[in-house]
Amino acid sequence: MTRQIIHGKTIECVQGNIADQPDMEAIVNAANAELRMGGGVAGAIHRAAGPGLEEECRPLAPIPPGQAVITGAHNLPNRHVIHCLGPVYGSDEPSDNLLASCYQNALRLAEQNAVTSIAFPALSTGAFGYPKKEATHVALKTVLDELPKLSVVRHIRFVLFNEADKDTYVQILGEIIT
Numbered sequence: 001m002t003r004q005i006i007h008g009k010t011i012e013c014v015q016g017n018i019a020d021q022p023d024m025e026a027i028v029n030a031a032n033a034e035l036r037m038g039g040g041v042a043g044a045i046h047r048a049a050g051p052g053l054e055e056e057c058r059p060l061a062p063i064p065p066g067q068a069v070i071t072g073a074h075n076l077p078n079r080h081v082i083h084c085l086g087p088v089y090g091s092d093e094p095s096d097n098l099l100a101s102c103y104q105n106a107l108r109l110a111e112q113n114a115v116t117s118i119a120f121p122a123l124s125t126g127a128f129g130y131p132k133k134e135a136t137h138v139a140l141k142t143v144l145d146e147l148p149k150l151s152v153v154r155h156i157r158f159v160l161f162n163e164a165d166k167d168t169y170v171q172i173l174g175e176i177i178t
Contacts (some may be wrong), residue, residue, distance in 0.1 A: 009154050013157075016159050017044065025079045026070075027082070053071060070082050080110075080113060111152050
């Protein structure tokens with residue numbers, strides 16, 4: 001069960017590289033407050049997009065936890081990159097509300113910019129230390145709660161770094177929708 005149709009929208013959980021999603025109109029960057037290259041997801045996206053992405057991001061920074069901004073995708077095969085600053089677990093509180101805001105704000109920007117497909121990484125679970133199961137639950141519950149409000153976005157993909165993370169997403173999605 002890596003793909004579900006819910007409220008007429010496709011929800012997918014795949015293992016892969018967020019910077020290599022050529023069939024998605026937008027990808028989401030697990031950004032830092034300054035919207036700079038950094039490591040992890042942000043580093044992979046910035047390296048693939050080229051220096052123009054950081055240049056476009058500069059005047060948009062800094063952003064607070066829970067917020068999102070949208071840019072072009074530069075050398076990536078997508079139309080847009082939506083940059084979200086997830087909470088640092090145990091520091092930015094309430095972390096569950098801030099993490100939910102990331103997904104809500106990314107989907108709102110996608111709707112406003114006529115994006116029909118969007119790919120998310122697991123926000124805040126890397127260097128920001130959010131426990132993976134809890135972050136997965138917040139991510140999936142938030143996106144499922146937003147589905148009825150979406151009129152443009154038709155395809156949402158969660159791109160997970162490894163098979164174990166993908167399996168966690170698939171398991172928790174199954175628990176939430178049953």
